[in-house]
Amino acid sequence: MAGPSVTELEEKYVLDALRNGWYGKDAYYYVEKFENEFAKYHSRQFGLMTPNCTTALHLLLSGLGVGQDDEVIVPDCTWIGSVAGITYLGAKTVFADIDPIHWCLTVDTIKKCVTPKTKAVIVVDLFGNMPDYDLIKNYCDSQKIILIEDAAEALGSSYKGRKAGSFGVGSTFSFHRTKTITTGEGGMLLLDDHILYERCKFLRDHGRAPGTYFNTEVTYKYMPFNVQAALGYAQFQRLEELVDKKRWIWKGFVERLKDLPDIILNPEPSYVVNGVWATALIIGKSYNLSKEVAMNKIEKFGAPVRPFFYPLTSLPAFDIKEAKFRNLVAYDISSRGINLPCALNLTEYNLDQYSKIIIQVLNNHNE
Ligand SMILES: Cc1ncc(COP(=O)(O)O)c(C=O)c1O
Structure with a gap:
């Protein structure tokens, strides 16, 4: 991971x-x-x-x-x-x-x-x-x-x-x-x-x-x-080499998942260079798939996955109930977000296999 x-x-x-x-x-x-x-x-x-x-x-x-x-x-x-x-x-x-x-x-x-x-x-x-x-x-x-x-x-x-x-x-x-x-x-x-x-x-x-x-x-x-x-x-x-590898992982996912509609990965607007420590994937609402269900399905293939950060206000450490009415985007994005592997030893083969799993999970989200 x-x-x-x-x-x-x-x-x-x-x-x-x-x-x-x-x-x-x-x-x-x-x-x-x-x-x-x-x-x-x-x-x-x-x-x-x-x-x-x-x-x-x-x-x-x-x-x-x-x-x-x-x-x-x-x-x-x-x-x-x-x-x-x-x-x-x-x-x-x-x-x-x-x-x-x-x-x-x-x-x-x-x-x-x-x-x-x-x-x-x-x-x-x-x-x-x-x-x-x-x-x-x-x-x-x-x-x-x-x-x-x-x-x-x-x-x-x-x-x-x-x-x-x-x-x-x-x-x-x-x-x-x-x-x-x-x-x-x-x-x-x-x-x-x-x-x-x-x-x-x-x-x-x-x-x-x-x-x-x-x-x-x-x-x-x-x-x-x-x-x-x-x-x-x-x-x-070795910073340049390591950041290049991170960007290679992110670009690898962007390329392999490009035909999946209604998903968002880390953006890179024209004025930004993104070092992409980790690639996150936000599953569009049209899939009607929570991160927990998506993670469960991915893990069934034996693949690692992590949740997008939970809103801190939703965790017992803070538990600020009214925040969910103010921080609508944080609660929404977090509920549909997962983190893909970002390990610096990932190979082309790993990216191929992982992307196939994501595509399968999202294409068959109703099963
Ligand atoms: C955004 C952000 N801030 C702070 C930290 C804390 O870093 P550390 O684990 O080195 O204390 C992390 C670590 O994961 C992080 O991702």
Whole structure:
């Protein structure tokens, strides 16, 4: 379903970190190299590697001073890691609806959730899709709302020539085992503002100046590990190849499923390049087929499949009943959406077989 591509390059860097990366400045050699080059690649000033993307977002929200009296707007359909940090800080999460085509936030859906307490918006580039950042940025600037980009799924995507991960005051990435580049578990926070960077760096390591035993606040321990960074750095060298493979998978599905009417796959409008971390398929209403039934039928063929993200407001962790009347698109799209395999070891044969199953399931949906 999902998984990485690992080569001798990764073995070489990891072995080097294992053998040599423990003492003095070498202890963070790969961490700093990875942070600096990853930030530069995204036209950002600073990078901070973290244990995962969830903690990168928590660190950023904390660095921005988000707290109990604040509200943060997020899309209803995303992974819970996008929003957990808001709860950790005692702030209120406000779930907005998504767009029916790109499945991300829009200015209209954000507007419906804004109150005098709105401090920030976390825009999520879902599955690599990009929202209309020009409109969102203009709106957030006009309302003095902080814009944050959760680019966990969008490595390799761009909007009007600007890379995903370069929008807002800060952006975050995930290097989870299932992501386009991986460190097993891992994440990155990218920033431009020097003061915010210093604050987040301080918060990342027990509220102390680097190298001292003098803690001035009780904060977090979200430090990165050199061996993981070596793996990430090697993967980063192969970014183009890995994103090409993701796009190859997506194009493979688009091509093979092109004769199926009334389905939507990840879009790529003319001003977007989609890194397509995962291909999602929204089954048109004409099939009258819920995602649960479709998944069940696909699994009967022995093929893997995952659900489109459930609206977070529908899950016991949040359980906000009235949201389903406001976030109509999120509930509708989620009820008809499935995720297709996105593993980096997929072959032509896998795509052929899988597409045949999808076609069979959808063509015989009444059986
Ligand atoms: C959109 C999004 N945000 C955040 C996360 C959290 O990432 P991590 O698992 O690295 O904490 C994920 C991970 O799947 C994600 O897809």
